[in-house]
Amino acid sequence: MKLKNIFSVLAALAVLCVGAMAMAAPVPSQLGQSREAIEVAKAEIPATCNLLGYTTKDDESLITFQDPDTLEYYYVKVVTATSKIKEIEVKGATFVKGSTIINKTPNDIKLAVLDTYPDARNIVVSMDKDGNNSYYEAEFTTVKFKGEVKFNPATGVIFERELDYY
Incomplete structure (x- = not known):
């Protein structure tokens, strides 16, 4: 009887482990869409930029790059399902906006x-x-x-x- 209970617990544990691993594995289509989104984003920014990372939330991917020459950060929003760029935001390496001196017209x-x-x-x-x-x-x-x-x-x-x- 005791051996039967241990066997039942081990079998249930094995089923739970396999189920958890299956759910944790990335869905191939999502992985492919993310790669496609990154490639689309790379085509719109300078070639010298390095990929820093990306996140996917709902139907959008936010892909972050940095240009090592200018230290500018490129934040590219891509509609993940269609791999269409929605927005690119570029932030410079400066923390002060503007100047008190105006030389340009x-x-x-x-x-x-x-x-x-x-x-x-x-x-x-x-x-x-x-x-x-x-x-x-x-x-x-x-x-x-x-x-x-x-x-x-x-x-x-x-x-x-x-x-x-x-």
Whole structure:
């Protein structure tokens, strides 16, 4: 009787272990979709960027890259099921937004946008403030996305970008 009880407990434990391992294994289609999402994201960012990681939540994957040359972080949102880019957000290595010195004109910023995104059109440049610091914000459209880029008014350097894909 005692041996029968031990055998029953061991059999139940084996079934639970096998079930737990089966549930913990990644679903091949999800793994393939994640790889596809990463490849799509890589095509839209500089080739020098390193993959830092990714997470999948609901129907979106957030893939994080860093450019070792500029230290910019690229946060790419991809619709996992379709492998279509939804948004790219680029954060620079600076913690201070803007400057108290303004050396650049709105026209300089417009030319900087065209230099970075040659197919940009409908460019609108405005000045914003963050505390005592001012910065330029340029909004524009391209064939693939609507962009919002923030520039340092003293240097004309981009410190933040948000690209919303159609």
